[in-house]
Amino acid sequence: MLQSPVFQRFRKVLIGFSQGGYLSYRMTTEYPDVFDMAVLLSPSFKGETADTIPAGRTRFALCYGSDDRTIPIADQQCAREQLGSTGRCTYFEYPGMAHNICDQEIADVRAWLGL
Template identity: 55%
Template sequence: MRLKMTSQINVGGTDPLFVMFHGYGNDESEMVRIIDAVYADRAAHAASGAAIPAKLTAEYAAEPSYLSFRGTYARPYMGGNYWYPDGCGVEERQRECAAVGEAVKQLLGSPLFADRKKGLIGFSQGGYMSYRMVQAYPEMFDAAILLSPSFKGEENARLDSPTRCFLAYGSEDRTIPLDDQRNARNVLEATGHLTFREYAGMAHAINDAEIDDIRAFVRSL
């Protein structure tokens, strides 16, 4: 398996490292757009020359550090990529996530990342990929931001991890069945480390209110 990614690293910095997984049919640029939006206020402060709040200068660069990965399967004819075949069974889905997770774990073992906080961010399939990373490596990540994640096959799951989780769905999201959405919330709430948000009128997407809430969550890390 060969993983492709785009990265931006504040070498020698202490800002968090975000490990990012896009949704079905997209590519690594999807998550870069999201994290850039989350960090937009920091970039604006830096560009303006205005005084930057102490919280931003002490722990965060003006631009985020990230590794944004491309799905391991290319979508025929339509373009884009995905992490596991559409319609595959639970065991195959978990097996595909485990293979990617092992490769990412080895990469994060680099001394370059040793002293940094680490956060996962994923949308849809990528949200499920991020969740499975926390299942596999419960002590590795400080936070996981799960945006409209798929959750099929996790009905009896238990997560034993101190990782703080942000979970969000749109109230009109019908791409992810409502039962799966409720199950995701139940599994993550049981950890005692969940921030949950639902956005009225939003389908399987991301909106400005969600970006604002992710920004507040990231600042609290």
Template identity: 50%
Template sequence: MLNALCHVHDDSSPLFLMFHGYGNDEHEMIRVIEAVGRHDPMSYISFRAPFEREYMGGYSWYPHGCGPEARRRLADESIGGIRRLLDSPICRNRPTVCIGFSQGGYMSLRMVLAEPTMFDAAILMSPSFVGGLSDDERERLMHSRTRFLLCYGEDDTTIPRADQCRLRECLQRTGRLTYRDYPQTAHAIVSPEIQDIREFIQEMVTHAD
């Protein structure tokens, strides 16, 4: 079972399932979502990845350098435990959003693939995308109801440009993609991105109403 920090309000506000990036922990995405919400209370469950980095600290969803099949398998093993939460009362009668940075962005995408009809939105911040999608996964994306926000820095060399383009093309085919990129930005989170996330969430909530 994954460790997580949970802060959920008993109302109909969006619930964010949050996945941090490589070498970080569950506090990373809490900082992000609090910046997005500014002074508004945000409901979230922020998960800690299962693999601890030796010597350097922090955690990862899959070890650095592992291949596409291992990434899928390890990500889906973590998701298996999370999926049990989706039947709980806190996930009912409210918009539910996956959000993550880097490896956590990949995890958010895998969550949508695991539960194509569950999530109102997925916010993918500089996600990894090694190995692409199978034909079955592409079909699941097409039949999902999830709206996507995909963000990359224009100078991001951590995620290969070809992988960025492949993911963008996959999500564009759904007709539910909002894409943003940020000049003079590497593999990082920047203030304009926070503003774009804020506006995307506001639009999602308005659309849901």
């Protein structure tokens, strides 16, 4: 469906929260030339290594709350380092936010997407 001429003029953007954020990330590793952007909201990132960094052109927005303890700090740092190494990642952190989504995050994602 994504290869259909009907969809060729549209950007392909993945957006996921928590496990959905991780799934979005994994889709970019499996299909590195399909997605234009991926918004990863508080994703788990356990066990990811340099050999799983997505190639391709996908740009990433990576978002975490500063008080998110659902996703271990080490996993958050791994995500930031691994995706940051692509040169295609914008990182957002939200002071005082736990494992959820806030209005500022939505506004930042909208701006990042150019909406």
